[in-house]
Amino acid sequence: MSSLIGILGGMGPLATVDFVTKIINQTPATRDQDHLPLLVHSVPQIPDRTACLLENKESPLKALLQGLNTLISGGAGCIAIPCNTAHYWYEPLAKASSVPILHIARACAEALAQEKVTSVGLLATDGTLKAGFYARELAESGIRLTIPEATLQRRVMEGIYLVKSGSVEQGARLLDDCMAEMLELGVDRVILGCTEIPFALDTIGSAHASLGMDATKALAAACVQWHHNRQMAVAVAVAA
Numbered sequence: 001m002s003s004l005i006g007i008l009g010g011m012g013p014l015a016t017v018d019f020v021t022k023i024i025n026q027t028p029a030t031r032d033q034d035h036l037p038l039l040v041h042s043v044p045q046i047p048d049r050t051a052c053l054l055e056n057k058e059s060p061l062k063a064l065l066q067g068l069n070t071l072i073s074g075g076a077g078c079i080a081i082p083c084n085t086a087h088y089w090y091e092p093l094a095k096a097s098s099v100p101i102l103h104i105a106r107a108c109a110e111a112l113a114q115e116k117v118t119s120v121g122l123l124a125t126d127g128t129l130k131a132g133f134y135a136r137e138l139a140e141s142g143i144r145l146t147i148p149e150a151t152l153q154r155r156v157m158e159g160i161y162l163v164k165s166g167s168v169e170q171g172a173r174l175l176d177d178c179m180a181e182m183l184e185l186g187v188d189r190v191i192l193g194c195t196e197i198p199f200a201l202d203t204i205g206s207a208h209a210s211l212g213m214d215a216t217k218a219l220a221a222a223c224v225q226w227h228h229n230r231q232m233a234v235a236v237a238v239a240a
Helices: 012-027 049-055 061-073 085-096 104-114 124-129 133-140 152-164 166-185 196-204 215-240
Strands: 005-011 038-042 078-080 118-125 145-146 187-190 212-214
Touching: 005 012, 005 061, 005 215, 012 038, 012 196, 012 215, 038 061, 049 085, 049 124, 061 078, 061 085, 078 145, 078 215, 085 124, 085 133, 104 133, 104 187, 104 212, 104 215, 118 166, 124 133, 124 152, 133 145, 152 166, 152 196, 166 187, 166 196, 187 196, 187 215, 196 212, 196 215
Parallel strands: 005 038, 005 078, 118 145, 118 187, 187 212
Antiparallel strands: none
């Protein structure tokens, strides 16, 4: 049983690096050999996910499937996708995969449920909001979801694309303001549901960080837990 974790990344590159860092930081390791084995497929040329969903542009599914197959061929025992919007294609990817694919919104909902959170806001791309998978996963955990109204959502998208374009601090300031507005609506926490957002807010030391639910970090924690479970299963099999 392979304990290698495949990362289907590049969406975007900074978010992929941030995700790997969060896996490392959450791994209980005292030496190099204690860390999780990772196989990273980072191809930024995967077509824009939001443009596909909202503007009927080129679908990223073919490129995602190619990346998935590369990771499985490389020996990955499970897959993580550090891009929220890409989870719109979770079902066809899971159907095509011979190994489990961790779900970022499911990991986030489970983490929130463990903290007994009952209401959350969501900062994410237009594509992620349209896809609706956060609403479904949160509803299954009994968590009420509030999404930004149209004007605020336009500012969220502006902030995300500023970060993607390299204007990280400018984008982060805008996203921090958006998060503050969501908190004013009375939600317990705000899901940072685009992998660029937690990275950006970290760079400016956001005062609202403690009230954010970092979806990237939740997915990283799910990877660490999966690896632990796999190692335990291997140990049991060897002992049998």
